[in-house]
Amino acid sequence: MEIDVRPFGPAGTQDFFSLHSTPPGECFCVFWWQEPGDDWSKVTAAENRAKREGLLARGEYDGYLAYADGRVVGWCQVGPRDRLGHLARRMKPDADAKVWAISCFYILPEMRRHGVATKLLDHALQELKAKGARVVQAYPRRGPLLTVDDMWNGPEPMLARAGFIVVRDDPERPILEKRMG
Numbered sequence: 001m002e003i004d005v006r007p008f009g010p011a012g013t014q015d016f017f018s019l020h021s022t023p024p025g026e027c028f029c030v031f032w033w034q035e036p037g038d039d040w041s042k043v044t045a046a047e048n049r050a051k052r053e054g055l056l057a058r059g060e061y062d063g064y065l066a067y068a069d070g071r072v073v074g075w076c077q078v079g080p081r082d083r084l085g086h087l088a089r090r091m092k093p094d095a096d097a098k099v100w101a102i103s104c105f106y107i108l109p110e111m112r113r114h115g116v117a118t119k120l121l122d123h124a125l126q127e128l129k130a131k132g133a134r135v136v137q138a139y140p141r142r143g144p145l146l147t148v149d150d151m152w153n154g155p156e157p158m159l160a161r162a163g164f165i166v167v168r169d170d171p172e173r174p175i176l177e178k179r180m181g
Contacts, residue, residue, distance in 0.1 A: 003116055004067045005123035008075075012065050013056060015072040017049070019065070024149050025106045028052040029063070029077050032084040032103050063104075064124055066116050073111040076120035077104035078128070081137055091139060091175060100128055100136045105154050112148060121154065121162055129180050138164055138176045 008016060020028045026045035030052050034040060055062070066074035081101035082088060093099070102124055107116045128136055140156040156176070164176035 001068050001114060003073075003114075003119040005064050005120055006067065007127070008061045008063045008065055010056075010061070012061075012072075015065055015067075016052075016075065019072045019075055019108070020049075020052075020106065021045075022108060024109075025075075027106075027152075029075065029104050029106065030055070032077075032087040032101075034086040036085075036089065038086075064120055064127075066107075066120050068111065068114075068116070074107040074116040074120055075105065076102065076117070076124055078102050078124045087139070091173070093137070093175065096135075098134060100133045102136060102138045102154065102159075104152055106152060109148075117154060118158055118161075121158065125162060125178070125180075134180050136164075136178045136180060137167075138178075139173055140176065142170070142172055142174065 006012060019025060026048060028048040028051070030048050031040065033051060033055065062079040063075060063077040065072055079101060080097065081093070081099040082095055082097050084101060084103060087101065087103060102121065105117050105120065125136065138159045139153045140159060141150050141153055142156065159176050162178065164178045166174050167177040168175040
């Protein structure tokens with residue numbers, strides 16, 4: 001199966017919404033965009049979609065879409081880390097506008113374990129290197145009770161294979177980093 005990765009832009013908007021309308025993807029990749037005081041447990045799919053539409057209206061096309069046989073099958077959110085207020089509040093990294101974040105993956109359930117996330121990650125890292133990014137972070141989840149649906153930040157072993165190392169260890173959510181050299 002050939003996986004084609006494309007930067008997310010206006011031409012991919014319908015594909016993005018189609019992909020994220022498939023459970024459990026109704027977050028529309030706005031978790032890290034939450035405002036102070038937002039209660040994620042009470043937000044609806046419609047509210048998430050509206051927030052994403054607002055992001056797109058201001059030009060936040062922040063990631064990559066993966067296609068298999070012409071059908072959208074995956075997503076990876078990538079962008080400058082410090083634009084994600086909820087990530088900054090939760091992870092408390094030192095502010096640095098030069099740090100990029102690979103903050104989210106969503107792969108259709110039937111396409112998981114087919115290399116889609118790895119292809120998205122590899123493509124994103126190549127593009128970030130070409131843009132001159134020097135530091136890229138990722139925020140995988142850890143824990144004995146996690147399910148495949150909990151891997152929305154990317155599985156830690158995949159990130160390690162791509163050269164990410166732990167820069168802040170945590171039993172539930174470490175910070176991994178890759179220096180792009």
